[in-house]
Amino acid sequence: MRTGGVESRVDAIPQKASPLQVAIVALQLAAVCWLTNTLRILPPTFSRTLLVMSVAFVVHAILPHRHRLPFFGGLSLLAIVLSLGVDAGAAVLSVGAAFIAVCHLPASWRTRIVLVGVGVVGLALLRLSATTSLPATVWAALAAMLMFRLISYLQWLRHATRATDRWEALAYFFMLPSAYFPLFPVIDFPTFLKSRESSSDPEVYERGLSWMVRGLLHLIAYRLIHDVFTVGEVWANDLLDVVQHIGTAFLLYLKVSGQFHVIVGLLHLFGFRLPETHHLYLLATSFSDFWRRINIYWKDFMLKLVYYPVYFRFRHMGPTVGIGVATICVFVTTWALHSYQYFWLQGQLLLSWSDVAFWAVFGVLVVASGIRERSRSAPTLSRTRWSPRRALQVTGTMAVILVLWSLWTSESTGTWLYMWSMTRFASKGDVGVLVILLVLLTAAAGFPWGDQPAMSQRSVSKRVVVLAGVARLALLCGMALLTTPTVLGWIPAGAAKILGDLRFDGLTKRDEFVRMVGYYNELIPKRMLGAAVVDSGSRGPAFDTAAGWVPREDFLLGAIRPSSRTSFLGQAFSTNRYGFRDAEYEIQKPEGTFRIAIIGPSYVMGWGVADNETLDYQLESLLSDLSRTRIEVLNISLPAWSMAQEVFAIKALAARFSPDLVLLSAHPYELVFVAERVLEAKRRAIPIPDLALAALVEQAGVNSASTPLDARLRMRTVEEEWHERVMQWALESSAAADARVAVLAVGLPGPNAESTFRPVLRGAARTGIPVLDCLRVFRGLAFASVALSDTDGHPNGRGQALLAACTAAELRGHGLLPEQLSGTAPSGNAHNTATRQ
Amino acid sequence: MNSNSGTSPIHDQIMQFITEHFLQGDASATLLPMTPLVSGGILDSLGVLELVAFLESTFGVEFEAHEVSRDRLDTIADIEALVHGKIRQRP
Numbered sequence: 001m002r003t004g005g006v007e008s009r010v011d012a013i014p015q016k017a018s019p020l021q022v023a024i025v026a027l028q029l030a031a032v033c034w035l036t037n038t039l040r041i042l043p044p045t046f047s048r049t050l051l052v053m054s055v056a057f058v059v060h061a062i063l064p065h066r067h068r069l070p071f072f073g074g075l076s077l078l079a080i081v082l083s084l085g086v087d088a089g090a091a092v093l094s095v096g097a098a099f100i101a102v103c104h105l106p107a108s109w110r111t112r113i114v115l116v117g118v119g120v121v122g123l124a125l126l127r128l129s130a131t132t133s134l135p136a137t138v139w140a141a142l143a144a145m146l147m148f149r150l151i152s153y154l155q156w157l158r159h160a161t162r163a164t165d166r167w168e169a170l171a172y173f174f175m176l177p178s179a180y181f182p183l184f185p186v187i188d189f190p191t192f193l194k195s196r197e198s199s200s201d202p203e204v205y206e207r208g209l210s211w212m213v214r215g216l217l218h219l220i221a222y223r224l225i226h227d228v229f230t231v232g233e234v235w236a237n238d239l240l241d242v243v244q245h246i247g248t249a250f251l252l253y254l255k256v257s258g259q260f261h262v263i264v265g266l267l268h269l270f271g272f273r274l275p276e277t278h279h280l281y282l283l284a285t286s287f288s289d290f291w292r293r294i295n296i297y298w299k300d301f302m303l304k305l306v307y308y309p310v311y312f313r314f315r316h317m318g319p320t321v322g323i324g325v326a327t328i329c330v331f332v333t334t335w336a337l338h339s340y341q342y343f344w345l346q347g348q349l350l351l352s353w354s355d356v357a358f359w360a361v362f363g364v365l366v367v368a369s370g371i372r373e374r375s376r377s378a379p380t381l382s383r384t385r386w387s388p389r390r391a392l393q394v395t396g397t398m399a400v401i402l403v404l405w406s407l408w409t410s411e412s413t414g415t416w417l418y419m420w421s422m423t424r425f426a427s428k429g430d431v432g433v434l435v436i437l438l439v440l441l442t443a444a445a446g447f448p449w450g451d452q453p454a455m456s457q458r459s460v461s462k463r464v465v466v467l468a469g470v471a472r473l474a475l476l477c478g479m480a481l482l483t484t485p486t487v488l489g490w491i492p493a494g495a496a497k498i499l500g501d502l503r504f505d506g507l508t509k510r511d512e513f514v515r516m517v518g519y520y521n522e523l524i525p526k527r528m529l530g531a532a533v534v535d536s537g538s539r540g541p542a543f544d545t546a547a548g549w550v551p552r553e554d555f556l557l558g559a560i561r562p563s564s565r566t567s568f569l570g571q572a573f574s575t576n577r578y579g580f581r582d583a584e585y586e587i588q589k590p591e592g593t594f595r596i597a598i599i600g601p602s603y604v605m606g607w608g609v610a611d612n613e614t615l616d617y618q619l620e621s622l623l624s625d626l627s628r629t630r631i632e633v634l635n636i637s638l639p640a641w642s643m644a645q646e647v648f649a650i651k652a653l654a655a656r657f658s659p660d661l662v663l664l665s666a667h668p669y670e671l672v673f674v675a676e677r678v679l680e681a682k683r684r685a686i687p688i689p690d691l692a693l694a695a696l697v698e699q700a701g702v703n704s705a706s707t708p709l710d711a712r713l714r715m716r717t718v719e720e721e722w723h724e725r726v727m728q729w730a731l732e733s734s735a736a737a738d739a740r741v742a743v744l745a746v747g748l749p750g751p752n753a754e755s756t757f758r759p760v761l762r763g764a765a766r767t768g769i770p771v772l773d774c775l776r777v778f779r780g781l782a783f784a785s786v787a788l789s790d791t792d793g794h795p796n797g798r799g800q801a802l803l804a805a806c807t808a809a810e811l812r813g814h815g816l817l818p819e820q821l822s823g824t825a826p827s828g829n830a831h832n833t834a835t836r837q
Numbered sequence: 838m839n840s841n842s843g844t845s846p847i848h849d850q851i852m853q854f855i856t857e858h859f860l861q862g863d864a865s866a867t868l869l870p871m872t873p874l875v876s877g878g879i880l881d882s883l884g885v886l887e888l889v890a891f892l893e894s895t896f897g898v899e900f901e902a903h904e905v906s907r908d909r910l911d912t913i914a915d916i917e918a919l920v921h922g923k924i925r926q927r928p
Contacts, residue, residue, distance in 0.1 A: 159903050190908040275876040275907070292881055300907055303882055309902040311886065319886065374883055 017201040018462065022061045024469035025205045025269065029054040031476035032212055038480045041219040042262065045083050046180035052082075053176075057269050061201065069196070072270045073171035076178075083179035084137055091134065092141045095123070096173050099146060103169075109158050116150060127347055140182040143344035145173050148186040148301065148337075155305065156189045168193065176270070177263060182345050185260045185277050185297040188304065195272040202465050208268020211276075213472055215261025220479070222254035233410055233419040235671075237758045239426035242419055243434060250405040253294075257281070260295075275300075280450050285393040287365040288373060290401055302330045323374060324367050331363030354416070358408035365400070384448060391446030395438070398445075415713055488782060543568065543607075543639055555648045555689050557680055558638060569608040569788070578653070581605050582616060582635040589658040593630040594818045597654040597739070599646040600665025601673065602639035603748060603795055603803075608788040613797035618804035626808075629818050634659065642673035643723075643743075643760070647730045648689060655737035661816055662734050662741045663772070663807075666760045668748055671719060675712040678702055692725045723763030731767055742816055744807060747775040749787035749799055772810035777802050844870075847896065848917050854891050855913070859884055870914040875907045885910060892916070898923040 017025070033050035036042045042050075056075050063071055081089035102115045127139060149172060157164075172192050178184050230252070231245045260277040267274055277297055284290035292299055307326045315322035335356065342350035410416035481487055543549065548561030562579040565572075576584045589595050598604055598616050606614030616635035623631045636653050638645070646664045654662060667673055678697055681688060682704045688694040700714040715722065727743075734741035743764050745757050757775060764771050778786050778799065786799035795803055811817050844852075852868055859879050860868070874880045880888060888910070889900050898920060910916055 155903070188906075188908070190906065194908045279878070288881075288883075299882075304903075304906050307882065308905045312900075312902040312905075319890075323883070323886070370883065 015200045015202070017061055017205060017465075021202050021205070021462065021465045022058055024466060025061075025209060026054050026058050028209055028469055028472050028476065029057060029269070031473050031480070032216065035216060035476050035480040038483060039220065039223070041216065041223055042259070043180050046177055049079060049082060049177070049180070053266070053269075060270055068271055069165070069171055070167045072176065073167045073174070075270075076171060076174045076176040079176045080141065080174055080179045084141060088135060088138045088141075089179075091138050092145070092179070093174070095142055096145055099150060100169050100173055103150070103153060103157060104164075109154075112157075113154060116154065120150075124343070127344065139347070140345055141179045143341070144178045144182050144184040145175070147341060147344055149173055149189070151305065152186070152189045152301065175267070177266060181259055181263060183256060183259065185264060185295075186301045187274065187297060188300060191274065191300075192272065195267075195274045197273075201271070202462075204268050204271060204273045206465060206468060207273070208265040209472060210265075210468070211261045211268065212265030213475065215258045215263075215265060216476075216479075218254045218258030218261060222252060222258055225251045225254065233406070233415055235669075235756050236419045236422045237425060237756075238430065239423045240430045240433065242423050245419065246402045246406045249409045250402045252409075253405075256295075260297075282398060283394055283445060283449055284397050284401070285390055286369045286373065286397055287362070287401075288369040290397060291366050298334075302334060306330050306333045320371055320374060323370055327367045327370055328363060331359050331366065334363075335359035354407055354410055354413055357413070358404055362404060386446045387448070388446060390448070391442045394445035395442045411709065412713075418713070418716065485782065549638075551684075553684075553686060554652065555681060555686060556638070556641075556645055556652055557677060557684070557686065560638065571608060571610040571613075574611050580635050580653075581611070581614065581637065585632060585634065585657065587656055589632075590630065593632055594627075594661075595632045595634065595657060595659045596661045596663060597634045597636055597650075597657060597659035598663040598665065598744070599636045599641075599649050599654060600663075600744070601637065601641045601667050603667075603746065603800075604635065604665050605637035605639060606635070606800065607639060607794040608792065609795070609797050609800055613800050615800050615803055615807070618801050619807055622804050622808045623811075623817070627818070637665075640673055640676060642667075642677045643670060643726050643730075644674065644688075644690075644693060645677060647726055647733055650730070650733040650737055650739075650741075654739075655733075659737065659739045660818075661811075662730075662737070662739050663744050664730060664741065665744045665746065666757060668746070668756050670723075670756070670760055671712060671715060674719075674722065675702070675715045676708060678715060679704075679706055679708060679711040682706070690725070690729050693722065693729070696722050696725065719759045720762065723759050724766050725763075727763045727767040727769050730769065740816065742770045742772055742811075742814065744772045744810075745775050746803060747778060749778045749781070749783055749793050749795060770814045770816065772807055772814065774803060774806040774810065777806040845917065847920055848913060850895060851892075851913055851916055851920075854888070854895075855879065858887065868913070870917075871912050873911050874913070874916075875911045880910075888916070892920055896920050896924060898927070 029050065033047060033054065036047040036050065037044075040047070053075075056071075060068055060071055060075075077093065080092055083089070084092060099116060099119060102119060103112060105112055105115065107115075123142075126134070153169070153172065172187075172189055175187070175192075225248050229244065230248045231241045233245050233249075236242045236245050257278045264274050264277050275296065277295065279293045279296060281290060281294040284293050307330050310326040310329045311322040314325045338359075339350045339355070342348070406419075407413070407416050410419075548564055548566070549558050550561055551558050559579045560575050560581065562575055563577050564575045567573055573581065576582050578585075596619075598619070604615055606617075611617070614635060616633040620631060620633040623633070634654070634657055636649055641649075643664055643666060650662055678688070679702060680686075682697075682702060685704075688697060696718045697715075700718045702711045702714045706714065730741050743760070745761065747757075761771060778795075781802075783793075786795055786802065788794045788796050848870070855874065856868060859874075872879070875885065885905060889905055893899060900923075904919065908915075909919055
């Protein structure tokens, strides 16, 4: 019918799948739905709609071929309404339909380009307008559907030799599941059309399902890396942390590759035999090879839009010049279009030096690599045997890519450079671990993993479909079952912790504090990450109102209203006449009483737990049960205090109660609290009482105009000295109060980076202050069993009890209790708790 | 070379070029008319340009930029149809 390729075979009739094959595929889709709902690794609305899609798949599979595209198109339109709601869905459909109509106006191609351009500019102005009432979800959906598909469609129309069927256009622009994924593979229109030519339904279904499962594995790996292994660049404290950050920053891209696999896999089930979106991109042997393997659809889009047209224009100057110029143009366009994409999704242009630097350096590397490949001076790598050259090429390429990527995803170039300065902290053991890791990875990279070219479409027998289907069903159901609370109870604690974390998609402290600012993470809205409200080291208005927070004009910065009886987060919240969340105590310590003043932030105050569940209450009860000595534990705390406030509180609040022991509490993200409180003091013109600490703040350059992030980064530069001085000050203050002092280090529920404690621990070690190590107290326990809620990692009542038990054990271990308690604990309880409220 | 019997000279020449240049002359590679060349990983972007240069010089045809794409050059059958079409259009 037309000149080669697409147009000649669109009406080919595929071999249909048998009812058994269809049933097996539908079952697998239902299992995918179960797994994604259990682990919440896909947008929740999409996971719910997957069940509808399972039914739709069955209908599609039994429909005659000619009705399939209209059915898919109709389903796509319906999905937009289901996903966005009627009003927003109608807005998206109207705008999309208007653009399609403009593409088909009876005018010259150039006129239509101009009209589409005018429409795009109009939309952009609306996007920028503060008065627009269109919700972000509408912009995300419009962006996914129109940003690049319009370009591909118009390009096709320019050279098309036949008219487009209206269902082809509708199915392409509103393609399921665009409405659920703002980042969607850039599917080329001719490729979309050609993908329907497959001759065998079973083969397409088989390929689609295997890609969907591969995508889910990518997403599970992403969850694991994000929640367990990620180290934010601002938190890297030594060489191992830096390496871990660089590796994990890149591997967060698994979220994109995972989603793309799921999307394209799903499209296969509706008859679109599309090409692979990613191909073993961790095994690239050169920079141009990496470009070819990662986000293949983007590479193809760039080839068609920029590379080939530019090459053909310049090839008269020789192929090397043509390739060089074309590649440079591709990278400039890629940078510009990434900024364009960012604009549609976020409403602002992305203009940062790290972004420019990334694309510029990467572009130069690909040009050099492409020209080198063209010279073909090097022998071709074996596609069947282990090769040392491949091993070195993969390791070298990926090492450079990882470093570049870490620059691209860094908060700023300054932060990135500062992170590198942390590599000076490296032990021989650390270097040894890295060398072993590098050797193992290099050795593995030498094998020709998946390098064999696909020579033909596989013909898939019924037996293969059944066996592969059963295997995938077992895998999907097994993964979903593995994370159920019942099964988690049967397996070892360490493994249960990791698997339990896989289920958790709520906000962890770490999501905010160790936030990755990478391009793709920024583009995936928080709702897609399942995150909720964030807490960045402040108390929040809810606490201030409920607890009656009142400002203080000294370095404590604030206090809780004394003698109050109120409710906070649904729990009784009472304070004594001194403004401590505690029982009433006399200032004069009773004879024979051992007093512990535990000073700390929110988790010490008992954020979200009842009065009789707080750490001090439970610790006092626990120690009193073991001792004939009267023991009192005073709770002197305020949310978001840094340890510097805690030390100041020794003199300002604790000393008059004559404590025998002061416990200072370190927070996993102490630096955030330090920066926030220093900034607050600066803004309120409250002096820092310790001259050495004040000098460090001056040295760091934090002032009242600093932003919280800037303050954090600046305080990072004096972090070691700060913690050491805080500890020294604690020794001096506690000595003046005639008390001993220790530091309580607590790893809160949820994924915590133990490495963030290291500066605090180093400071304690240098000054000889004992550390009560409760860093792993919640390890191996399901988050939900010890945390307040899915989105709040403060310990609940049980968590506080575990913390109290750990603290008691550590106190005994360090010999910090009265003599009679340090030895064999007597039974019985001589403690009078009558003074407790 | 793995040409099927009854194929055209154009087909055979294309197949021979691809086998020699991109499969290292591996006779065991079963290259069929519908083998996916681009999506199958046999031809990359540079390979496509080499193939285009070969087609232009061997068959005396000229390609335009928009014709150099996966959907037109993904199989030997696609390439053969494209070359045939161009030869037919020659004045």
